[in-house]
Amino acid sequence: MTSAPAQPKRYMWRRFIALIIDVLLIQVFFFVLMALAQPLVPGKVIISPPIGMNYCKTLDESPKLLKFAEMVDPTLKLPREFTLCTTSVFGLFEHNKLNVKVITAEDENTSYSLRIGVYVDEELNIITPFDFESVFMILTPLVYALYVFKFRATPGKNIVGIQLYNFGQKPSLLRLIGREYLRFAPFVFFAVASISYLIVISASNTGDTIATLVQSVTVPAFWYGLIAIYIAGLLYYLIPFIRWRGRMPYDKWTGFEGVKRV
Incomplete structure:
Protein backbone atom coordinates (compact mmCIF):
# COMPACT_ATOMS: atom_id res chain seq x y z
CA MET A 1 0.00 0.00 0.00
CA THR A 2 1.37 3.37 -1.00
CA SER A 3 1.17 6.02 1.69
CA ALA A 4 -0.02 9.51 0.87
CA PRO A 5 2.83 11.92 0.15
CA ALA A 6 3.75 14.15 3.05
CA GLN A 7 2.57 17.72 2.75
CA PRO A 8 5.34 20.29 2.52
CA LYS A 9 6.03 22.33 5.60
CA ARG A 10 4.33 25.72 5.62
CA TYR A 11 6.45 27.24 8.42
CA MET A 12 3.33 28.89 9.80
CA TRP A 13 4.86 29.97 13.10
CA ARG A 14 7.88 31.49 11.38
CA ARG A 15 5.63 33.33 8.95
CA PHE A 16 3.40 34.54 11.79
CA ILE A 17 6.39 35.96 13.68
CA ALA A 18 7.68 37.49 10.43
CA LEU A 19 4.32 39.21 9.89
CA ILE A 20 4.45 40.80 13.36
CA ILE A 21 7.98 42.10 12.68
CA ASP A 22 6.96 43.45 9.26
CA VAL A 23 3.87 45.23 10.59
CA LEU A 24 5.90 46.97 13.30
CA LEU A 25 8.63 48.02 10.88
CA ILE A 26 6.29 49.32 8.20
CA GLN A 27 4.32 51.33 10.77
CA VAL A 28 7.55 53.03 11.83
CA PHE A 29 8.39 53.67 8.15
CA PHE A 30 5.04 55.31 7.36
CA PHE A 31 4.96 57.21 10.64
CA VAL A 32 8.34 58.83 9.90
CA LEU A 33 7.30 59.47 6.30
CA MET A 34 4.06 61.19 7.33
CA ALA A 35 5.79 63.21 10.05
CA LEU A 36 8.15 64.59 7.40
CA ALA A 37 5.34 65.18 4.88
CA GLN A 38 2.76 66.60 7.32
CA PRO A 39 3.42 70.27 6.42
CA LEU A 40 2.67 69.41 2.76
CA VAL A 41 -0.57 67.49 3.43
CA PRO A 42 -3.74 69.62 3.10
CA GLY A 43 -5.97 69.54 6.17
CA LYS A 44 -5.54 67.64 9.39
CA THR A 128 -12.48 66.31 6.01
CA PRO A 129 -9.12 65.15 7.42
CA PHE A 130 -6.38 63.23 5.66
CA ASP A 131 -7.07 59.63 6.73
CA PHE A 132 -3.51 58.44 7.36
CA GLU A 133 -4.48 54.97 8.58
CA SER A 134 -6.58 54.14 5.52
CA VAL A 135 -3.93 55.44 3.10
CA PHE A 136 -1.32 53.49 5.09
CA MET A 137 -3.35 50.29 4.71
CA ILE A 138 -3.89 50.78 0.97
CA LEU A 139 -0.16 51.40 0.32
CA THR A 140 1.19 48.68 2.64
CA PRO A 141 0.75 45.77 0.17
CA LEU A 142 2.55 47.74 -2.54
CA VAL A 143 5.53 48.43 -0.25
CA TYR A 144 5.69 44.74 0.72
CA ALA A 145 5.60 43.67 -2.95
CA LEU A 146 8.39 46.05 -3.97
CA TYR A 147 10.60 44.96 -1.06
CA VAL A 148 10.07 41.24 -1.72
CA PHE A 149 10.75 41.72 -5.43
CA LYS A 150 14.11 43.27 -4.58
CA PHE A 151 15.20 41.08 -1.64
CA ARG A 152 13.18 37.85 -2.12
CA ALA A 153 11.62 38.30 1.33
CA THR A 154 10.29 40.93 3.71
CA PRO A 155 12.55 42.05 6.60
CA GLY A 156 10.59 39.79 8.97
CA LYS A 157 10.96 36.75 6.69
CA ASN A 158 14.67 37.43 6.34
CA ILE A 159 15.02 37.43 10.13
CA VAL A 160 13.20 34.08 10.55
CA GLY A 161 14.86 32.52 7.48
CA ILE A 162 11.98 32.30 4.98
CA GLN A 163 11.91 33.18 1.28
CA LEU A 164 8.94 33.34 -1.11
CA TYR A 165 8.91 31.38 -4.34
CA ASN A 166 6.31 31.42 -7.07
CA PHE A 167 6.06 28.02 -8.79
CA GLY A 168 9.62 27.37 -7.60
CA GLN A 169 11.04 30.49 -9.23
CA LYS A 170 11.66 34.11 -8.37
CA PRO A 171 8.21 35.79 -8.53
CA SER A 172 7.38 38.58 -10.94
CA LEU A 173 6.54 42.03 -9.57
CA LEU A 174 2.98 41.92 -10.92
CA ARG A 175 2.25 38.56 -9.27
CA LEU A 176 3.76 39.81 -6.02
CA ILE A 177 1.53 42.89 -6.05
CA GLY A 178 -1.49 40.65 -6.64
CA ARG A 179 -0.50 38.36 -3.77
CA GLU A 180 0.00 41.18 -1.30
CA TYR A 181 -3.31 42.87 -2.10
CA LEU A 182 -5.09 39.52 -1.79
CA ARG A 183 -3.29 38.95 1.52
CA PHE A 184 -4.54 42.23 2.95
CA ALA A 185 -7.89 42.19 1.11
CA PRO A 186 -10.15 42.56 4.21
CA PHE A 187 -8.10 45.49 5.55
CA VAL A 188 -7.88 47.19 2.16
CA PHE A 189 -11.67 46.83 1.79
CA PHE A 190 -12.34 48.70 5.03
CA ALA A 191 -9.69 51.32 4.21
CA VAL A 192 -11.29 52.08 0.84
CA ALA A 193 -14.72 52.22 2.51
CA SER A 194 -13.42 54.70 5.11
CA ILE A 195 -11.87 57.02 2.50
CA SER A 196 -15.00 56.80 0.34
CA TYR A 197 -17.16 57.83 3.28
CA LEU A 198 -14.97 60.87 3.99
CA ILE A 199 -15.14 61.88 0.32
CA VAL A 200 -18.94 61.59 0.34
CA ILE A 201 -19.09 63.72 3.51
CA SER A 202 -16.95 66.46 1.94
CA ALA A 203 -18.80 66.46 -1.40
CA SER A 204 -22.37 66.56 -0.12
CA ASN A 205 -24.59 68.01 2.57
CA THR A 206 -22.89 66.81 5.76
CA GLY A 207 -26.02 66.92 7.87
CA ASP A 208 -28.04 64.83 5.42
CA THR A 209 -25.20 62.30 5.05
CA ILE A 210 -24.78 61.81 8.78
CA ALA A 211 -28.53 61.68 9.34
CA THR A 212 -28.76 58.91 6.73
CA LEU A 213 -25.92 57.04 8.43
CA VAL A 214 -27.60 57.34 11.83
CA GLN A 215 -30.84 56.01 10.39
CA SER A 216 -28.94 53.11 8.82
CA VAL A 217 -27.31 51.98 12.06
CA THR A 218 -30.71 51.74 13.75
CA VAL A 219 -31.74 49.00 11.28
CA PRO A 220 -30.85 45.48 12.57
CA ALA A 221 -29.88 44.33 9.05
CA PHE A 222 -27.02 46.87 9.09
CA TRP A 223 -25.45 45.23 12.15
CA TYR A 224 -26.07 41.68 10.87
CA GLY A 225 -24.30 42.60 7.63
CA LEU A 226 -21.40 44.24 9.47
CA ILE A 227 -20.96 41.22 11.76
CA ALA A 228 -21.04 38.89 8.74
CA ILE A 229 -18.28 40.91 7.04
CA TYR A 230 -16.07 40.79 10.15
CA ILE A 231 -16.60 37.03 10.55
CA ALA A 232 -15.76 36.46 6.87
CA GLY A 233 -12.56 38.49 7.27
CA LEU A 234 -11.58 36.51 10.38
CA LEU A 235 -12.21 33.14 8.73
CA TYR A 236 -10.17 34.27 5.71
CA TYR A 237 -7.08 34.09 7.94
CA LEU A 238 -8.20 31.62 10.61
CA ILE A 239 -9.24 28.55 8.59
CA PRO A 240 -5.75 27.83 7.19
CA PHE A 241 -4.33 28.10 10.73
CA ILE A 242 -6.95 25.65 12.01
CA ARG A 243 -5.92 23.23 9.26
CA TRP A 244 -2.37 24.11 10.28
CA ARG A 245 -0.58 22.71 7.25
CA GLY A 246 -2.95 24.28 4.76
CA ARG A 247 -1.77 27.08 2.49
CA MET A 248 -3.20 30.52 2.98
CA PRO A 249 -5.85 31.30 0.33
CA TYR A 250 -3.83 34.08 -1.28
CA ASP A 251 -0.83 31.73 -1.63
CA LYS A 252 -2.98 29.09 -3.33
CA TRP A 253 -4.50 31.59 -5.76
CA THR A 254 -1.13 33.05 -6.77
CA GLY A 255 1.00 29.89 -6.56
CA PHE A 256 3.34 30.98 -3.75
CA GLU A 257 5.26 28.87 -1.23
CA GLY A 258 7.24 29.95 1.80
CA VAL A 259 10.56 28.13 1.54
CA LYS A 260 13.17 27.88 4.28
CA ARG A 261 16.29 29.75 3.25
CA VAL A 262 19.28 27.46 2.71
Missing part, protein backbone atom coordinates in the same frame (compact mmCIF):
# COMPACT_ATOMS: atom_id res chain seq x y z
CA VAL A 45 -3.89 64.24 9.50
CA ILE A 46 -5.65 61.60 11.62
CA ILE A 47 -3.84 58.64 13.14
CA SER A 48 -4.55 56.61 16.28
CA PRO A 49 -1.74 54.16 17.06
CA PRO A 50 -1.36 52.55 20.51
CA ILE A 51 0.88 55.32 21.86
CA GLY A 52 -0.67 58.78 21.95
CA MET A 53 -2.46 61.44 23.98
CA ASN A 54 -6.23 61.79 24.08
CA TYR A 55 -7.84 64.63 26.04
CA CYS A 56 -11.64 65.00 26.17
CA LYS A 57 -13.82 67.69 27.68
CA THR A 58 -17.57 68.21 27.91
CA LEU A 59 -18.95 71.24 26.05
CA ASP A 60 -21.86 73.41 27.14
CA GLU A 61 -24.77 73.41 24.75
CA SER A 62 -24.80 76.18 22.15
CA PRO A 63 -26.77 76.95 18.98
CA LYS A 64 -23.90 75.62 16.87
CA LEU A 65 -23.77 72.36 18.79
CA LEU A 66 -27.52 71.93 18.47
CA LYS A 67 -27.05 71.65 14.71
CA PHE A 68 -24.97 68.54 15.33
CA ALA A 69 -27.56 67.14 17.75
CA GLU A 70 -30.24 67.73 15.13
CA MET A 71 -28.47 65.27 12.83
CA VAL A 72 -29.25 62.53 15.34
CA ASP A 73 -32.47 63.86 16.86
CA PRO A 74 -34.31 66.19 14.41
CA THR A 75 -36.88 67.15 17.06
CA LEU A 76 -34.19 68.09 19.64
CA LYS A 77 -36.35 66.56 22.37
CA LEU A 78 -33.99 63.88 23.67
CA PRO A 79 -31.29 64.37 26.35
CA ARG A 80 -27.92 65.05 24.75
CA GLU A 81 -24.26 65.41 25.59
CA PHE A 82 -21.37 67.00 23.66
CA THR A 83 -17.74 65.95 24.09
CA LEU A 84 -14.72 67.39 22.26
CA CYS A 85 -11.67 65.09 22.14
CA THR A 86 -8.21 66.26 21.08
CA THR A 87 -5.79 63.54 19.99
CA SER A 88 -2.09 63.77 19.19
CA VAL A 89 0.74 61.27 18.74
CA PHE A 90 4.13 62.32 20.09
CA GLY A 91 2.94 65.91 19.60
CA LEU A 92 2.18 65.22 15.91
CA PHE A 93 -1.03 64.75 13.91
CA GLU A 94 -3.18 66.67 16.38
CA HIS A 95 -6.88 66.66 15.51
CA ASN A 96 -10.24 67.34 17.15
CA LYS A 97 -13.28 65.09 17.13
CA LEU A 98 -16.69 66.20 18.34
CA ASN A 99 -18.80 63.41 19.81
CA VAL A 100 -22.56 63.93 20.09
CA LYS A 101 -24.46 61.48 22.29
CA VAL A 102 -28.26 61.41 22.30
CA ILE A 103 -29.97 59.24 24.93
CA THR A 104 -32.87 57.42 23.28
CA ALA A 105 -34.07 55.43 26.30
CA GLU A 106 -32.96 54.40 29.75
CA ASP A 107 -34.06 52.29 32.69
CA GLU A 108 -32.67 51.74 36.16
CA ASN A 109 -29.54 49.91 35.01
CA THR A 110 -29.03 50.67 31.31
CA SER A 111 -28.88 53.70 29.08
CA TYR A 112 -29.50 53.39 25.33
CA SER A 113 -28.10 56.03 23.04
CA LEU A 114 -27.15 57.04 19.53
CA ARG A 115 -23.96 58.93 18.87
CA ILE A 116 -21.99 60.45 16.02
CA GLY A 117 -18.38 61.56 15.85
CA VAL A 118 -17.24 64.22 13.39
CA TYR A 119 -13.84 65.82 12.85
CA VAL A 120 -13.88 69.56 13.45
CA ASP A 121 -11.51 72.53 13.47
CA GLU A 122 -10.95 74.96 16.35
CA GLU A 123 -14.19 76.78 15.45
CA LEU A 124 -16.21 73.52 15.51
CA ASN A 125 -16.65 73.50 11.72
CA ILE A 126 -16.72 70.04 10.15
CA ILE A 127 -13.54 69.21 8.21
Whole structure:
Protein backbone atom coordinates (compact mmCIF):
# COMPACT_ATOMS: atom_id res chain seq x y z
CA MET A 1 0.00 0.00 0.00
CA THR A 2 1.37 3.37 -1.00
CA SER A 3 1.17 6.02 1.69
CA ALA A 4 -0.02 9.51 0.87
CA PRO A 5 2.83 11.92 0.15
CA ALA A 6 3.75 14.15 3.05
CA GLN A 7 2.57 17.72 2.75
CA PRO A 8 5.34 20.29 2.52
CA LYS A 9 6.03 22.33 5.60
CA ARG A 10 4.33 25.72 5.62
CA TYR A 11 6.45 27.24 8.42
CA MET A 12 3.33 28.89 9.80
CA TRP A 13 4.86 29.97 13.10
CA ARG A 14 7.88 31.49 11.38
CA ARG A 15 5.63 33.33 8.95
CA PHE A 16 3.40 34.54 11.79
CA ILE A 17 6.39 35.96 13.68
CA ALA A 18 7.68 37.49 10.43
CA LEU A 19 4.32 39.21 9.89
CA ILE A 20 4.45 40.80 13.36
CA ILE A 21 7.98 42.10 12.68
CA ASP A 22 6.96 43.45 9.26
CA VAL A 23 3.87 45.23 10.59
CA LEU A 24 5.90 46.97 13.30
CA LEU A 25 8.63 48.02 10.88
CA ILE A 26 6.29 49.32 8.20
CA GLN A 27 4.32 51.33 10.77
CA VAL A 28 7.55 53.03 11.83
CA PHE A 29 8.39 53.67 8.15
CA PHE A 30 5.04 55.31 7.36
CA PHE A 31 4.96 57.21 10.64
CA VAL A 32 8.34 58.83 9.90
CA LEU A 33 7.30 59.47 6.30
CA MET A 34 4.06 61.19 7.33
CA ALA A 35 5.79 63.21 10.05
CA LEU A 36 8.15 64.59 7.40
CA ALA A 37 5.34 65.18 4.88
CA GLN A 38 2.76 66.60 7.32
CA PRO A 39 3.42 70.27 6.42
CA LEU A 40 2.67 69.41 2.76
CA VAL A 41 -0.57 67.49 3.43
CA PRO A 42 -3.74 69.62 3.10
CA GLY A 43 -5.97 69.54 6.17
CA LYS A 44 -5.54 67.64 9.39
CA VAL A 45 -3.89 64.24 9.50
CA ILE A 46 -5.65 61.60 11.62
CA ILE A 47 -3.84 58.64 13.14
CA SER A 48 -4.55 56.61 16.28
CA PRO A 49 -1.74 54.16 17.06
CA PRO A 50 -1.36 52.55 20.51
CA ILE A 51 0.88 55.32 21.86
CA GLY A 52 -0.67 58.78 21.95
CA MET A 53 -2.46 61.44 23.98
CA ASN A 54 -6.23 61.79 24.08
CA TYR A 55 -7.84 64.63 26.04
CA CYS A 56 -11.64 65.00 26.17
CA LYS A 57 -13.82 67.69 27.68
CA THR A 58 -17.57 68.21 27.91
CA LEU A 59 -18.95 71.24 26.05
CA ASP A 60 -21.86 73.41 27.14
CA GLU A 61 -24.77 73.41 24.75
CA SER A 62 -24.80 76.18 22.15
CA PRO A 63 -26.77 76.95 18.98
CA LYS A 64 -23.90 75.62 16.87
CA LEU A 65 -23.77 72.36 18.79
CA LEU A 66 -27.52 71.93 18.47
CA LYS A 67 -27.05 71.65 14.71
CA PHE A 68 -24.97 68.54 15.33
CA ALA A 69 -27.56 67.14 17.75
CA GLU A 70 -30.24 67.73 15.13
CA MET A 71 -28.47 65.27 12.83
CA VAL A 72 -29.25 62.53 15.34
CA ASP A 73 -32.47 63.86 16.86
CA PRO A 74 -34.31 66.19 14.41
CA THR A 75 -36.88 67.15 17.06
CA LEU A 76 -34.19 68.09 19.64
CA LYS A 77 -36.35 66.56 22.37
CA LEU A 78 -33.99 63.88 23.67
CA PRO A 79 -31.29 64.37 26.35
CA ARG A 80 -27.92 65.05 24.75
CA GLU A 81 -24.26 65.41 25.59
CA PHE A 82 -21.37 67.00 23.66
CA THR A 83 -17.74 65.95 24.09
CA LEU A 84 -14.72 67.39 22.26
CA CYS A 85 -11.67 65.09 22.14
CA THR A 86 -8.21 66.26 21.08
CA THR A 87 -5.79 63.54 19.99
CA SER A 88 -2.09 63.77 19.19
CA VAL A 89 0.74 61.27 18.74
CA PHE A 90 4.13 62.32 20.09
CA GLY A 91 2.94 65.91 19.60
CA LEU A 92 2.18 65.22 15.91
CA PHE A 93 -1.03 64.75 13.91
CA GLU A 94 -3.18 66.67 16.38
CA HIS A 95 -6.88 66.66 15.51
CA ASN A 96 -10.24 67.34 17.15
CA LYS A 97 -13.28 65.09 17.13
CA LEU A 98 -16.69 66.20 18.34
CA ASN A 99 -18.80 63.41 19.81
CA VAL A 100 -22.56 63.93 20.09
CA LYS A 101 -24.46 61.48 22.29
CA VAL A 102 -28.26 61.41 22.30
CA ILE A 103 -29.97 59.24 24.93
CA THR A 104 -32.87 57.42 23.28
CA ALA A 105 -34.07 55.43 26.30
CA GLU A 106 -32.96 54.40 29.75
CA ASP A 107 -34.06 52.29 32.69
CA GLU A 108 -32.67 51.74 36.16
CA ASN A 109 -29.54 49.91 35.01
CA THR A 110 -29.03 50.67 31.31
CA SER A 111 -28.88 53.70 29.08
CA TYR A 112 -29.50 53.39 25.33
CA SER A 113 -28.10 56.03 23.04
CA LEU A 114 -27.15 57.04 19.53
CA ARG A 115 -23.96 58.93 18.87
CA ILE A 116 -21.99 60.45 16.02
CA GLY A 117 -18.38 61.56 15.85
CA VAL A 118 -17.24 64.22 13.39
CA TYR A 119 -13.84 65.82 12.85
CA VAL A 120 -13.88 69.56 13.45
CA ASP A 121 -11.51 72.53 13.47
CA GLU A 122 -10.95 74.96 16.35
CA GLU A 123 -14.19 76.78 15.45
CA LEU A 124 -16.21 73.52 15.51
CA ASN A 125 -16.65 73.50 11.72
CA ILE A 126 -16.72 70.04 10.15
CA ILE A 127 -13.54 69.21 8.21
CA THR A 128 -12.48 66.31 6.01
CA PRO A 129 -9.12 65.15 7.42
CA PHE A 130 -6.38 63.23 5.66
CA ASP A 131 -7.07 59.63 6.73
CA PHE A 132 -3.51 58.44 7.36
CA GLU A 133 -4.48 54.97 8.58
CA SER A 134 -6.58 54.14 5.52
CA VAL A 135 -3.93 55.44 3.10
CA PHE A 136 -1.32 53.49 5.09
CA MET A 137 -3.35 50.29 4.71
CA ILE A 138 -3.89 50.78 0.97
CA LEU A 139 -0.16 51.40 0.32
CA THR A 140 1.19 48.68 2.64
CA PRO A 141 0.75 45.77 0.17
CA LEU A 142 2.55 47.74 -2.54
CA VAL A 143 5.53 48.43 -0.25
CA TYR A 144 5.69 44.74 0.72
CA ALA A 145 5.60 43.67 -2.95
CA LEU A 146 8.39 46.05 -3.97
CA TYR A 147 10.60 44.96 -1.06
CA VAL A 148 10.07 41.24 -1.72
CA PHE A 149 10.75 41.72 -5.43
CA LYS A 150 14.11 43.27 -4.58
CA PHE A 151 15.20 41.08 -1.64
CA ARG A 152 13.18 37.85 -2.12
CA ALA A 153 11.62 38.30 1.33
CA THR A 154 10.29 40.93 3.71
CA PRO A 155 12.55 42.05 6.60
CA GLY A 156 10.59 39.79 8.97
CA LYS A 157 10.96 36.75 6.69
CA ASN A 158 14.67 37.43 6.34
CA ILE A 159 15.02 37.43 10.13
CA VAL A 160 13.20 34.08 10.55
CA GLY A 161 14.86 32.52 7.48
CA ILE A 162 11.98 32.30 4.98
CA GLN A 163 11.91 33.18 1.28
CA LEU A 164 8.94 33.34 -1.11
CA TYR A 165 8.91 31.38 -4.34
CA ASN A 166 6.31 31.42 -7.07
CA PHE A 167 6.06 28.02 -8.79
CA GLY A 168 9.62 27.37 -7.60
CA GLN A 169 11.04 30.49 -9.23
CA LYS A 170 11.66 34.11 -8.37
CA PRO A 171 8.21 35.79 -8.53
CA SER A 172 7.38 38.58 -10.94
CA LEU A 173 6.54 42.03 -9.57
CA LEU A 174 2.98 41.92 -10.92
CA ARG A 175 2.25 38.56 -9.27
CA LEU A 176 3.76 39.81 -6.02
CA ILE A 177 1.53 42.89 -6.05
CA GLY A 178 -1.49 40.65 -6.64
CA ARG A 179 -0.50 38.36 -3.77
CA GLU A 180 0.00 41.18 -1.30
CA TYR A 181 -3.31 42.87 -2.10
CA LEU A 182 -5.09 39.52 -1.79
CA ARG A 183 -3.29 38.95 1.52
CA PHE A 184 -4.54 42.23 2.95
CA ALA A 185 -7.89 42.19 1.11
CA PRO A 186 -10.15 42.56 4.21
CA PHE A 187 -8.10 45.49 5.55
CA VAL A 188 -7.88 47.19 2.16
CA PHE A 189 -11.67 46.83 1.79
CA PHE A 190 -12.34 48.70 5.03
CA ALA A 191 -9.69 51.32 4.21
CA VAL A 192 -11.29 52.08 0.84
CA ALA A 193 -14.72 52.22 2.51
CA SER A 194 -13.42 54.70 5.11
CA ILE A 195 -11.87 57.02 2.50
CA SER A 196 -15.00 56.80 0.34
CA TYR A 197 -17.16 57.83 3.28
CA LEU A 198 -14.97 60.87 3.99
CA ILE A 199 -15.14 61.88 0.32
CA VAL A 200 -18.94 61.59 0.34
CA ILE A 201 -19.09 63.72 3.51
CA SER A 202 -16.95 66.46 1.94
CA ALA A 203 -18.80 66.46 -1.40
CA SER A 204 -22.37 66.56 -0.12
CA ASN A 205 -24.59 68.01 2.57
CA THR A 206 -22.89 66.81 5.76
CA GLY A 207 -26.02 66.92 7.87
CA ASP A 208 -28.04 64.83 5.42
CA THR A 209 -25.20 62.30 5.05
CA ILE A 210 -24.78 61.81 8.78
CA ALA A 211 -28.53 61.68 9.34
CA THR A 212 -28.76 58.91 6.73
CA LEU A 213 -25.92 57.04 8.43
CA VAL A 214 -27.60 57.34 11.83
CA GLN A 215 -30.84 56.01 10.39
CA SER A 216 -28.94 53.11 8.82
CA VAL A 217 -27.31 51.98 12.06
CA THR A 218 -30.71 51.74 13.75
CA VAL A 219 -31.74 49.00 11.28
CA PRO A 220 -30.85 45.48 12.57
CA ALA A 221 -29.88 44.33 9.05
CA PHE A 222 -27.02 46.87 9.09
CA TRP A 223 -25.45 45.23 12.15
CA TYR A 224 -26.07 41.68 10.87
CA GLY A 225 -24.30 42.60 7.63
CA LEU A 226 -21.40 44.24 9.47
CA ILE A 227 -20.96 41.22 11.76
CA ALA A 228 -21.04 38.89 8.74
CA ILE A 229 -18.28 40.91 7.04
CA TYR A 230 -16.07 40.79 10.15
CA ILE A 231 -16.60 37.03 10.55
CA ALA A 232 -15.76 36.46 6.87
CA GLY A 233 -12.56 38.49 7.27
CA LEU A 234 -11.58 36.51 10.38
CA LEU A 235 -12.21 33.14 8.73
CA TYR A 236 -10.17 34.27 5.71
CA TYR A 237 -7.08 34.09 7.94
CA LEU A 238 -8.20 31.62 10.61
CA ILE A 239 -9.24 28.55 8.59
CA PRO A 240 -5.75 27.83 7.19
CA PHE A 241 -4.33 28.10 10.73
CA ILE A 242 -6.95 25.65 12.01
CA ARG A 243 -5.92 23.23 9.26
CA TRP A 244 -2.37 24.11 10.28
CA ARG A 245 -0.58 22.71 7.25
CA GLY A 246 -2.95 24.28 4.76
CA ARG A 247 -1.77 27.08 2.49
CA MET A 248 -3.20 30.52 2.98
CA PRO A 249 -5.85 31.30 0.33
CA TYR A 250 -3.83 34.08 -1.28
CA ASP A 251 -0.83 31.73 -1.63
CA LYS A 252 -2.98 29.09 -3.33
CA TRP A 253 -4.50 31.59 -5.76
CA THR A 254 -1.13 33.05 -6.77
CA GLY A 255 1.00 29.89 -6.56
CA PHE A 256 3.34 30.98 -3.75
CA GLU A 257 5.26 28.87 -1.23
CA GLY A 258 7.24 29.95 1.80
CA VAL A 259 10.56 28.13 1.54
CA LYS A 260 13.17 27.88 4.28
CA ARG A 261 16.29 29.75 3.25
CA VAL A 262 19.28 27.46 2.71
